[in-house]
Amino acid sequence: NAGVTQTPKFRVLKTGQSMTLLCAQDMNHEYMYWYRQDPGMGLRLIHYSVGEGTTAKGEVPDGYNVSRLKKQNFLLGLESAAPSQTSVYFCASSYPGSTVGQGTNTEAFFGQGTRLTVV
């Protein structure tokens, strides 16, 4: 049981290049998320998905696109990388949250992160 796996773990891009980050989970989670983490900023949501074939924008979606063609995979694309996209990217997955009271098993599980540098 691998949990949440991200590839690649490190990458250096030149400004204007494109790349795709892959997130795979084997926990049959409906929900998947992409975050970026910058010093002093905490985790910020880029895009998320509540099921296969669905995606939605988060707090900082500009410059990124996503796709969820299979339930277990969530791809994050950078079409034209910019230095401002230098960051650590985390993928996460979870079960749906309870809408009544507090549910159990509603936490997020994270991948190991991708360190991206755009020069």
Place this chain on the structure above:
Amino acid sequence: RKEVEQDPGPFNVPEGATVAFNCTYSNSASQSFFWYRQDCRKEPKLLMSVYSSGNEDGRFTAQLNRASQYISLLIRDSKLSDSATYLCVVRNFNKFYFGSGTKLNVKP
């Protein structure tokens, strides 16, 4: 206003000390609450969920006050291995909201 606010610290404490972290959240409709631990350059990992009645896991005690929209984490008998950043996390339906984290340094 941020959804979740925490004191960034750092908290520098000696081994064996008791230390408390607090956070506040802005959305009264939030349903689930957590403390995560993040070690330098690693992914966040769940430390414990936080329930309305309060809950304890070994040296760690979490409390939730829904009326004040306030969450706390108490660490007793601090160990060197407790040194990390502690993230307060709130879930509202589809989304998780993260505090910026409180850094803890436990010194020998």
